[in-house]
Amino acid sequence: MRETGAGETGQEEVSATPPATPQGAALALDNVVNLRDLGGLATRDGRRVRAGKLFRSGNPAFASVADLARLRALRLDMVIDFRSSGEKSPRERAFGEAFRWIATPVLEGSMSMAELMPRMRGGSPAQMEAFMLEVYGDFPRKYQAAFGGFLKAAEAGGNLLYHCTAGKDRTGFATLLLLAGLGVGEHAIMANYLESNHWNRDFNAQMSARAAEGGVDPEVMRPLLEVKAAYLEASLHAIGRDHGGMEAYLGGVLGVDVQRLRQAYLAA
Structure with a gap:
């Protein structure tokens, strides 16, 4: 990570259907989308993630x-940014001056509009969904340093x-790892993941409209804007196939001390 200045999670069957009412503690801001506090999520042993x-x-x-x-009122010690340099703007300086902002790039170049627009203009919804499944399958394999560094932080x-x-x-994959390390079950992790479709509804509509102006069929872009259970399941499948499960991946591959995480973030 660099400062920019500018066993298993359980064998539960994972539901692809989000709860009717979002369960996360969302914070409504003017220009920041999908901001949520993980506090209150329950672990399998009956404890809860600390709020705030x-x-x-x-x-x-x-x-x-x-x-x-x-955001200052949250007393943040660190802000970790998974975006690549191509996704950033010089207009972000004020935020970088206000917080300790750490660059931890994942998908360097792959998510820039310069890369995505030609792919979408020439693609189909099925091809874009296949692309997202590949991305999620790659998260546990290609970006161990970034996500391991996040968890060590x-x-x-x-x-x-x-x-x-x-x-x-x-952010969804990072949350999978973090909540799994804290002992939250897969049902709750998946529900938290799928809530992005609710909290990003207006943002997605704006992005879809911009893409249409650029000659992209909104249906082709939809798989890139929405989250699907199959995406996160692709990550879980890769972790199980290549490493024998989440516990082995977190401890043996990423070197995470889950007991330290739990002592820091779980309430009795």
Whole structure:
């Protein structure tokens, strides 16, 4: 990670259907989408994640003045950014001056609009979904240093916000690892993951409209904007196939001390 300045999670059957009412503790900001507190999520042994400690979101870099005040009130010790350099803008400087902002790039170049627009213009919905399944299958294999570094940073127990652009894919996989390490069951992890479709509804509509203006069929872009249970299941399948399960992956591959995580972030 660098500062920018600018066994198993259980054998539960994972449901592909999100809860009718979102369960996450969402924080409404002007210019930051999909901001949620992981506090309150229950572990399999009946404990709960502490509130006010772990936050996930879309890109916070264009936070309004009011947003910045709300974010400062969270007393964040660190903000971890999974975006690549091509997804960033010089206009993000104010946020970088306000917080300790750590660049931890994942999918370097793959999620830039320069890369995605030609792929979408010439693609089909099925091809875009296949692309996303491949991305999620690659997360546990290609980006161990980035996600391992994220979890080692979390072991320090500080107040942590982590994000990508929409707070759903890279952030979603990071949340899978973090919550699995904390002992949250797969049903709750999947429900939290799928809530991005609710919290990003307006953002997705705006992105779809922009893409249409650029000659992209909104149906082709839809698999890139939405989250699906099959995407996260692709990551889980890769972890099980290549490493024998989540427990072995977290401890043996990423070197995570789950007991430290639990001591820092779980309430009795």
